[in-house]
């Protein structure tokens with residue numbers, strides 16, 4: 001094909017065949033569709049017609065460029081003139097160059113640049129194709145292209161996000177080797193970014209960005225989770241009507257959930273955006289509904305706890321929502337983003353005390369609120385740590401993501417002070433030098449370049465004791481988890497752990513496993529892979545009884561060869577009737593069960609030890625016991 005093209009390029013002219021309008025139009029359309037098929041390669045599992053609203057815009061732009069390019073080519077060589085190569089290249093640059101300019105104005109391009117440039121290059125070549133080849137080759141190629149389009153789209157739709165039973169991937173951190181397993185627990189909601197995850201009972205509650213709620217529980221021993229839809233309606237009143245009125249219009253979403261435990265039953269608080277139908281404007285709100293309602297008459301109504309003021313007119317930045325919730329005593333902190341009203345061509349909401357935007361609010365739960373702190377842009381993360389200090393992670397402009405320690409009444413400076421710059425510029429117009437926070441409260445840390453910061457948690461000691469007390473902070477664009485070690489109010493270091501998922505929310509399970517909620521509604525479970533010699537270290541706590549030497553009667557049976565051996569069968573030990581009553585052999589599974597809670601496994605056993613609560617440690621211990629007492 002390439003040689004054919006070379007041979008037929010004579011002088012600067014390409015081909016001499018007169019073009020017929022209909023076949024060429026058909027060809028151009030097919031090429032455009034092919035281009036749009038390959039563009040969303042960044043979204044496995046989503047076909048082009050399922051893309052979220054903001055990502056459809058670049059698709060339209062590139063599609064329009066492709067069609068207008070074909071049209072120009074057709075005009076240039078109608079009447080059998082053949083096309084001049086210079087004209088072909090010039091019109092290509094013109095059409096796709098214009099589309100590139102439009103794309104530059106989009107705040108965050110979700111497509112990879114490689115797939116964008118690659119698809120455009122392919123489209124240019126294919127647009128020239130019918131000028132060069134005979135009609136038969138052309139018709140055959142057309143059929144092939146159509147087949148390719150059907151195949152690729154079909155593959156997208158069917159492709160599972162994870163393959164069941166695959167060996168978990170690893171993340172190597174400075175202190176641990178971590179197993180990473182991603183699963184699609186709740187159905188994927190195309191175009192619904194956002195949402196959140198929160199612990200509840202032995203499991204969790206998940207909210208999708210478009211307002212669906214699920215109860216999640218562990219299914220068995222592994223990392224598998226099971227989801228069940230909760231009896232709750234979407235709090236995003238009017239979302240469907242809004243999209244009917246404005247297809248492809250701005251996104252609005254749920255941003256966080258929080259459980260309210262009560263004697264009369266638990267309730268779920270949810271923060272979300274609301275569309276004011278009359279004014280055709282938007283607000284943020286916090287709503288509450290009972291969690292355990294089993295009423296047959298449909299889901300319970302949402303009770304509105306708070307609604308932000310004023311109502312925001314369009315256009316605004318739909319993703320600069322903030323929207324995190326956290327308890328402080330019996331009141332709730334609620335972070336509210338500036339929605340892009342940052343003083344550039346719009347009022348600067350974050351510095352205006354009469355506006356709720358760009359603030360952290362303290363809700364009294366009776367419908368009232370006071371401003372706790374101000375001067376925020378997009379506070380995507382909120383944490384009340386183990387010493388009751390309040391932290392906010394804030395999504396800044398390019399190069400200005402922040403970790404802030406909140407003190408009541410303080411002003412954090414946005415949009416008058418930032419370490420970031422405007423997208424595609426080198427400076428922030430309201431704070432051109434960006435050398436400090438200009439008298440406003442400084443962040444504890446700023447990420448330059450930006451990572452697209454999301455929520456944060458403080459790690460307990462259950463599964464990752466060498467991380468105890470550290471913060472884990474998620475990121476969207478960088479798809480990375482940051483472990484932040486803070487001492488004396490100072491960030492000592494930040495360790496990036498690449499996850500490969502847009503991390504929207506993080507929770508720590510009761511046993512210390514970490515769950516990451518992503519924008520594609522998948523959950524990634526991080527668990528600790530036992531250290532090679534961890535088992536032997538843990539066995540030290542067993543030696544006191546099981547290896548006591550120099551006595552006539554040992555306080556505990558010898559454990560050599562115990563894995564696979566008979567239960568309660570060592571000759572010179574006097575077992576309790578409880579253990580003797582257990583028949584069979586120590587399989588790995590039974591040993592794990594016994595070590596988790598000996599008294600539950602064999603009620604009345606004389607083993608006066610508590611067992612090993614940590615699953616990873618138990619696994620390491622059994623691994624060690626397999627070799628214990630055997631000659632190397």
Ligand code: HEC
Pocket residue numbers: 538539541542543544545546555556557559562566567568569570574575576578579580595604605606607608609611612621
């Ligand atoms: C305080 C002393 C003590 C400690 C500490 C202790 N054990 Fe035991 N263990 C015993 C006694 C006593 C028995 C016999 C129980 C019975 O007869 O009911 C026993 C029984 C067992 C058995 C069953 C042995 C058989 O022959 O069937 C296993 C396995 C075992 N222990 C493992 C461990 C491990 C692993 C640890 C450390 C995490 C540990 N034990 C810590 C006292 C202890």
